[in-house]
Structure formats: C-alpha cells, structure tokens
Amino acid sequence: MSEAIQIEQKIALEAIEWYLSLSERDDDHVLRQQWQKWLEADARHQLAWSRIEQVNNELSSLSSPLTRAVTHQSFDKAAKSRRHFLQSLAGIAIVSGGSWALLKNDALLSPLMADYHTGTAETRQVTLADGTHVYMNANTAFSVQYSEQQRYLTLLAGDVVITTGKDSRPFLLHTPWADLQPLGTRFYVRQRDNAALVAVYEGAVNVLIQNKISPLLIKAGHQVSFTDDPLGSIMPARDEALAWQQHILVADNLPLADVLTELENYHHGWLRCDPSIADRRVSGTYPLNKIDQVLKALAATLQLELVYRTRYWITLKPQQTS
Known part of the structure; x- marks a missing residue:
C-alpha cells in the first residue's frame, strides 16, 4: 500500500480544510499561526500537507483548463466556491512516488462539500428557508434540497437537533441507516461510525428502515439506537444527550x-x-x-x-x- 493511501482520512480532511481556509483568508495571521501549530504537531500532518502542495504544483504546470481549475489561482473568491474546488479535487489525487492515490471518496470529501458544516470545537445554529431550525454539534455536516413538493435534508456526519418549520410540504431527513420523517417535531439525530441514535422531544418521527415494510413510530419522550446489530429497543429519551448545546x-x-x-x-x-x-x-x-x-x-x-x-x-x- 502506498504512503499516500495510508494517510488517515481525518488527517487528509484536516489538510484540505486548512488549505481551503488559508486560501480564502490569506491575510489572517492568527489563522496562519494556528495552521503552523497543526503542521508541526505531527509528521503525518506534514506528509498530508506536502501531498496537497505537490498536487497543486503539478497541476499548475499543466495547460488543461480542467486541471488549472483546481490550482491555487482558482481561489479567486468571486469566481470559485469551496464546493466547486472540492468537486474538482474529488477527481484528482494525492501524489506519491509517481502513483495516484485517489481522493474520490464520498466518505472523505462529502462533509466538506455539504451545504452546512462545522469543524472541531465548533457548533452552529442554522435557520432554513421554511423556518426549520437546525442546531449543529462539532464535526457535523448536512445538505439541503428543497423543492415545491418536499423538503429533503441529508445528514452526512455528526449531531443535529432539528425543530421543523411549519410547512405543508413533507419533510424527510436522510441518513445512512434510515430515513426520518418528522411529524411537527423537535428531535435529535446522532451519527457515528458504527452507531446512531434518534431521540424525539416534541411531536413524533417515523423511522423508515430499508427492507422494512412498516415505519417505526418514535413518539415524544422516546429514543431508539442503531448499531451494526439489529435495531435497538425503544427507550426513554434523555435530556443529557443534548448537553453539548451548553x-x-x-x-x-x-x-x-x-x-x-x-x-x-x-x-x-x-x-x-x-x-x-x-x-x-x-x-x-x-x-x-x-x-x-x-x-x-x-x-x-x-x-x-x-x-x-x-x-x-x-x-x-x-x-x-x-
């Protein structure tokens, strides 16, 4: 296995995030000092950073408009968005010894490509167009797709507390383990690598599980957990699960x-x-x-x-x- 492939996904994500942040805020001296501390903290940080710089240098020397689109010059704020860069980056690679270790990995890039995301030690409150309120924990990402017929959110990582806005369109939250259909509610969704949780504090939530014909209805004051094993039992919801908001x-x-x-x-x-x-x-x-x-x-x-x-x-x- 090549050295580049061995770079942990978390480290690669952090390196990409630093690269984007520094390019968007090149005059932020405090940010640059924080990046320098991160860089010096671990040899693997330096390896991941050198791979990104090497890719940028390699692409800068090419004449193709497609490859130039992901070079350093593409960070003109008026011309290129963070998502555009990441979509382009998904098609290239981190260079290692003349071989290419592809970064085209949804689990790696999708959180940074989301409509909304938070970083380490960062929480955020978002109010969507329909009045839905989303409270995001650290390292959380979700995307929004609203149409005239429905309201559709995709949770890519992390924890969210959602209070749905009043709207006649159906609301659906997609997660890797189930689709959640809230019924006028405030609910909490927690997503980890091998476990997940939905807790309902107001209203109710229909949990639509793949290969199950009937949805599972979770009423206010209850929660259910998901792991690699079958669905857990319905238990009383715990307010302590939301303590991260404080x-x-x-x-x-x-x-x-x-x-x-x-x-x-x-x-x-x-x-x-x-x-x-x-x-x-x-x-x-x-x-x-x-x-x-x-x-x-x-x-x-x-x-x-x-x-x-x-x-x-x-x-x-x-x-x-x-």
Whole structure:
C-alpha cells in the first residue's frame, strides 16, 4: 500500500480544510499561526500537507483548463466556491512516488462539500428557508434540497437537533441507516461510525428502515439506537444527550474510549487510550471547552497517566508501577 493511501482520512480532511481556509483568508495571521501549530504537531500532518502542495504544483504546470481549475489561482473568491474546488479535487489525487492515490471518496470529501458544516470545537445554529431550525454539534455536516413538493435534508456526519418549520410540504431527513420523517417535531439525530441514535422531544418521527415494510413510530419522550446489530429497543429519551448545546458532556457509566471519542470533537488533535483501559467506566459532567482540564481530571480519577506525544496527540495509559 502506498504512503499516500495510508494517510488517515481525518488527517487528509484536516489538510484540505486548512488549505481551503488559508486560501480564502490569506491575510489572517492568527489563522496562519494556528495552521503552523497543526503542521508541526505531527509528521503525518506534514506528509498530508506536502501531498496537497505537490498536487497543486503539478497541476499548475499543466495547460488543461480542467486541471488549472483546481490550482491555487482558482481561489479567486468571486469566481470559485469551496464546493466547486472540492468537486474538482474529488477527481484528482494525492501524489506519491509517481502513483495516484485517489481522493474520490464520498466518505472523505462529502462533509466538506455539504451545504452546512462545522469543524472541531465548533457548533452552529442554522435557520432554513421554511423556518426549520437546525442546531449543529462539532464535526457535523448536512445538505439541503428543497423543492415545491418536499423538503429533503441529508445528514452526512455528526449531531443535529432539528425543530421543523411549519410547512405543508413533507419533510424527510436522510441518513445512512434510515430515513426520518418528522411529524411537527423537535428531535435529535446522532451519527457515528458504527452507531446512531434518534431521540424525539416534541411531536413524533417515523423511522423508515430499508427492507422494512412498516415505519417505526418514535413518539415524544422516546429514543431508539442503531448499531451494526439489529435495531435497538425503544427507550426513554434523555435530556443529557443534548448537553453539548451548553458545551457540556454528561457521561453516565460510559466506557473511557467512548468518552475520548466525544472529547475529540472538541480537541484539535488525537485522544487515545491504551486498549487495556478502554472499557473503564466513566461518570461525570465535563466542560467541552476545557479539554485539558477534563483529561487531567479523568487521569486523576481513574489513576491513569497522560502521555503527550505532542500537545495535540494525547494518550491515556495505566500508571507505571515502580
């Protein structure tokens, strides 16, 4: 497998996002300092960045209008949009030793191509044309396709709380695991790599699952989870699931690995734990805007050691006994 293909998708996405942000805001000195810290934090960051620069240099030397469209000059704000660039980038590659490791991967590029997206440690509130309100958690992306006949949203990644606007057109939220049809409602959708959740707080939601004839109706005050296994049982909805709106994580007997996964959405880097302690149970309330303090508290409570490869790459390990 080539070196370029081994670049983690998260790192490649971050490199692309930095490239776009720096090109759109080339006079932002604070942004450039933040990028420099990210670049120096990990050799893999530098590798991903060098691949993007190499592609740009290679394309800049070509005469084809198609290839020139994705070079540095294409970042004229009046002429090219972020989505246009990404659509073009999806057809090229990161160069490695004369071979091409294709970036044309929906899972990699689609979040950045979405109509709305948030980054690490960023939340956002959006009001759509029909009055629908969407509250986005960190690292979340969705797209909108409204027509005269229907309102259609696609959740690509992350967490959203949706309060649907009053409109006679049917509303449908598409996710990789089900289509959700809210019925005058406020509901929460959480999407992770191998698990998902829908919780209803007002109204009701029809869950339309592939290969199932009848929809599953989730009423207010209830939730249902999805994993690689069959559909979970309907359970009472928990208000604590929405604590991220107040920049708080509420852990109730969660595995340490799951807690770190949540915290990582608010940390510019990587949070890991030794496999031997991944299932340690964690309970408590933790501020998402003070990740360093949270990690120190977890280490003290669980009697663990914080190992800093860099300030961005942190691992929790069992304390070494002398």
